[in-house]
Amino acid sequence: MKLGPTLDRLVEAFRRLPGIGPRTAQRLTFHLLQHDREAAVALGEALLAAARDIRHCARCNTLTEEAICATCANPRRDAGLLCVVESPADQLTIEQSLAYSGLYFVLLGRLSPLDGIGPRELQLERLLARATEGTVRELILATSFTPEGDATAHYITEMVRARDPQLKITRLARGVPAGAELEYTDVNTIAQAMLDRRAA
């Protein structure tokens, strides 16, 4: 049965979400239109508003609707600590651990030469300038404990050391399970790893 263009289009749009297969897409479509049109409208409007209004923070790159995100704009955050993460989701996980009160730099990726992601794509020049401009007294590398995350941390360490051999550079403690992605790690493990961060 063809559902007709409007329903087919909605099923197709759901299928573009990660982890949503054809049956789930169909079930979500029927559920919303049969039982909860309000939720359909709420989600539709929220998606369009977010796609229109959400941009990257001019300081840390995270997703925000302001020019400067709430964390960067917060005068109570310790500007002497700069934590480097791969994604806004990783940043959120660290925030939820309540173990960190400094600022962030969000790479929006990690070094992956095979995918064409190098130092320029991650804006590492901007990170270098910021880390060595004098305010930062400790640079915390919170990339994932995967080969690519390790390589990214290593590259940043070498790059910053070349400019300022004195700057303290640390990495999250290996309380985080090897091979795990930060985003999927429970917040207590993250808190432990933040407390035990070690010299890079």
Next chain:
Amino acid sequence: MKLGPTLDRLVEAFRRLPGIGPRTAQRLTFHLLQHDREAAVALGEALLAAARDIRHCARCNTLTEEAICATCANPRRDAGLLCVVESPADQLTIEQSLAYSGLYFVLLGRLSPLDGIGPRELQLERLLARATEGTVRELILATSFTPEGDATAHYITEMVRARDPQLKITRLARGVPAGAELEYTDVNTIAQAMLDRRAA
């Protein structure tokens, strides 16, 4: 970390979908805004279009963007066969089995007195009028094989028999696993059950 009103609203809207928890809602939000804004816009527009344009077919109650759905409007469907299903999703599953060429009546529910769903809510008077107006030669009850689905089929059988004792009334064969919902049954089982439909 507060994500800000626009992102929080999107996470909340995702959470209203069945089967989507807080972590998945967050992950979908970050994924779309970081990697696939086009998909966010496509889904947002598809949701609003569907919520605005999709209504119920005036003949069979299924979800459609026309006054009369494509199945009811198709002159090649056998109007002598009328299949009663609980939901548009159940109807779609039967269509996908390719074992049926008649028309449908979609109850949009099943009898459930404790939830306040009785014969009136299911528009059974309309079903009775249609089943006994002279065109229909067989009424096929394809409600779920659950206690409520069985009760609904039984009620409809008694109701139609009282008006027209001669009308042939059948039920899907019990090839469908007992206790299962139609929507989740594989189409081959549905096809078998359609072929083996038995007297009610």
